[in-house]
Amino acid sequence: MRLLIDVGNTALKAALCQQGEIKPCDVSALPWRQINELVYACVGKNEQLNGLLAQASAFQVPCFEAKVTKQLSSLRCAYQQFSNLGIDRWLGLIAAFQLWPQQDCIVIDTGTATTIDVLTAQGQHLGGWILPGLDLMTRSLTQNTQRVFDDANTPFANELGVNTPNGLKNGALVATLGAVEQAKLHLTNKKPQLIFAGGYGALLKAQFLDAIYDPQLVMKGLNYWYELSKN
Numbered sequence: 001m002r003l004l005i006d007v008g009n010t011a012l013k014a015a016l017c018q019q020g021e022i023k024p025c026d027v028s029a030l031p032w033r034q035i036n037e038l039v040y041a042c043v044g045k046n047e048q049l050n051g052l053l054a055q056a057s058a059f060q061v062p063c064f065e066a067k068v069t070k071q072l073s074s075l076r077c078a079y080q081q082f083s084n085l086g087i088d089r090w091l092g093l094i095a096a097f098q099l100w101p102q103q104d105c106i107v108i109d110t111g112t113a114t115t116i117d118v119l120t121a122q123g124q125h126l127g128g129w130i131l132p133g134l135d136l137m138t139r140s141l142t143q144n145t146q147r148v149f150d151d152a153n154t155p156f157a158n159e160l161g162v163n164t165p166n167g168l169k170n171g172a173l174v175a176t177l178g179a180v181e182q183a184k185l186h187l188t189n190k191k192p193q194l195i196f197a198g199g200y201g202a203l204l205k206a207q208f209l210d211a212i213y214d215p216q217l218v219m220k221g222l223n224y225w226y227e228l229s230k231n
């Protein structure tokens, strides 16, 4: 059994992979005796991760950290300084490349930040953007203005705002949707596969026809990274 760990800036996510099946798991009750290896990706410092790595060594479980490379199989990174690309973005690209081969894809991962990455059918990462996540956008305004306030019960909607919480939340949503539309302009194919992941992935996916929401996208990418890198 393989333990997969994805450490973002907000949350540590864990999953167990067995016969190719990836299932989210709770790190407080891990079946260490059945775990053969621990594969992890880390964009932020995380004490919890250090604890897990210590437990892994106590159980003699080998640990492997995913890193961005210039190329992996025929997937090529857009960044000259490829090590500066967020590993979660690279893993999302690896998953898209493996799951939607020979297709133009746009990968949108909505976590602390929202990242948007454009991938051609030939496996060339064209680059992308980093936006504040939806909560970061709304919090940055409520915390830095006198009169803009939020309301936890107000949903994000793709509509004009007719009160302050509407204007705030819908503004964050449409700004993010607009960035996805802009990303499409960088592909000749006008119907790329849109793939959403992360905290607000389902909400964003619902705004587009034929889009995919895969909450395990980064975990799948982490697993593919290990499979492709170990050979």
Ligand SMILES: CC(C)(COP(=O)(O)O)[C@@H](O)C(=O)NCCC(=O)O
Pocket (backbone or CB within 6 Å): 008, 009, 010, 043, 084, 085, 086, 087, 088, 089, 110, 111, 112, 113, 114, 115, 130
């Ligand atoms: C943009 C990110 C913080 C997103 O991470 P997350 O929202 O998952 O915490 C992460 O991809 C990152 O640290 N990127 C490094 C800069 C770059 O990708 O160019």
Ligand SMILES: [K+]
Pocket (backbone or CB within 6 Å): 008, 088, 109, 110, 111, 112, 198
């Ligand atoms: K993330």
